[in-house]
Amino acid sequence: MEHDKVLPYEQEQIDKKTQVTNMFDRIAPYYDFLNRFLSLGIDQRWRKKAIAKIAEAQPKRVLDIATGTADLAIEIQNKVKPTEVIGVDISPKMISIGNEKVLKRKLSNQVKLEVGDSENLRFDEGEFDAVTASFGVRNFGNLEKGLSEMYRILSTGGQLMILEFSKPTIFPFKQLFNSYFKYILPTIGKFTSKDPRAYKYLYESVQAFPDYEDMANILKSVGFKDVEWTPLTLGICTIYIGKK
Numbered sequence: 001m002e003h004d005k006v007l008p009y010e011q012e013q014i015d016k017k018t019q020v021t022n023m024f025d026r027i028a029p030y031y032d033f034l035n036r037f038l039s040l041g042i043d044q045r046w047r048k049k050a051i052a053k054i055a056e057a058q059p060k061r062v063l064d065i066a067t068g069t070a071d072l073a074i075e076i077q078n079k080v081k082p083t084e085v086i087g088v089d090i091s092p093k094m095i096s097i098g099n100e101k102v103l104k105r106k107l108s109n110q111v112k113l114e115v116g117d118s119e120n121l122r123f124d125e126g127e128f129d130a131v132t133a134s135f136g137v138r139n140f141g142n143l144e145k146g147l148s149e150m151y152r153i154l155s156t157g158g159q160l161m162i163l164e165f166s167k168p169t170i171f172p173f174k175q176l177f178n179s180y181f182k183y184i185l186p187t188i189g190k191f192t193s194k195d196p197r198a199y200k201y202l203y204e205s206v207q208a209f210p211d212y213e214d215m216a217n218i219l220k221s222v223g224f225k226d227v228e229w230t231p232l233t234l235g236i237c238t239i240y241i242g243k244k
């Protein structure tokens with residue numbers, strides 16, 4: 001199935017973007033706990049590795065797309081120390097939990113979160129030195145449109161960093177991880193998040209989503225250059241970087 005046809009609730013009369021917003025609004029209170037629990041805390045290590053890819057260029061203004069509860073945005077502020085990180089997310093509930101975390105960490109002057117659609121950003125061309133997205137682009141209603149917006153708001157020479165799930169390829173890890181991802185994780189997710197579909201959608205959307213070279217080719221097709229990718233934890237997820 002085409003990746004953008006994989007829907008959280010399989011309600012064909014409602015568009016993917018609305019379904020994704022509803023889903024994240026619903027699971028927002030459980031999202032951080034489930035991330036840590038289901039990944040055994042490895043998700044935070046993946047974010048740190050991803051951030052290291054943009055740290056060297058010392059970006060001053062960073063836009064974090066699909067920022068969710070702001071884990072990546074906060075970590076960027078702490079590690080890279082830009083003058084400003086703006087986080088945009090389509091789910092008001094995810095943003096509200098993100099804002100509580102930003103406030104608690106006394107980062108409100110540097111990390112600013114707002115509700116917005118990554119496919120239609122309010123920012124001018126070339127405003128940011130780096131644009132990031134962790135586990136977000138898979139959920140876009142229209143991947144190419146979202147990526148083109150990320151390209152547009154970057155300054156020339158600015159850096160893109162995407163962290164996204166990919167499909168492990170190495171036997172027997174591929175088979176073991178697939179069983180966990182397809183059966184165990186959705187069962188735990190169902191009871192903990194109280195949403196029976198959310199963690200099934202996670203599995204289904206990853207299966208249909210382009211990874212490695214396929215994803216790199218899409219990034220090149222919207223204009224990014226010097227595209228490279230680095231698989232993490234035997235390919236459970238992959239960091240993609242590119243330049244404008």
Ligand SMILES: C[S@@+](CC[C@H](N)C(=O)[O-])C[C@H]1O[C@@H](n2cnc3c(N)ncnc32)[C@H](O)[C@@H]1O
Nearest residue numbers: 024066067068089090091094117118134135139
């Ligand atoms: C799996 S979460 C990732 C959140 C965060 N980046 C992280 O690393 O934990 C995906 C996020 O993408 C957001 N999202 C999905 N489609 C979006 C869109 N079109 N524009 C902005 N945010 C979007 C969702 O609301 C959700 O918060």
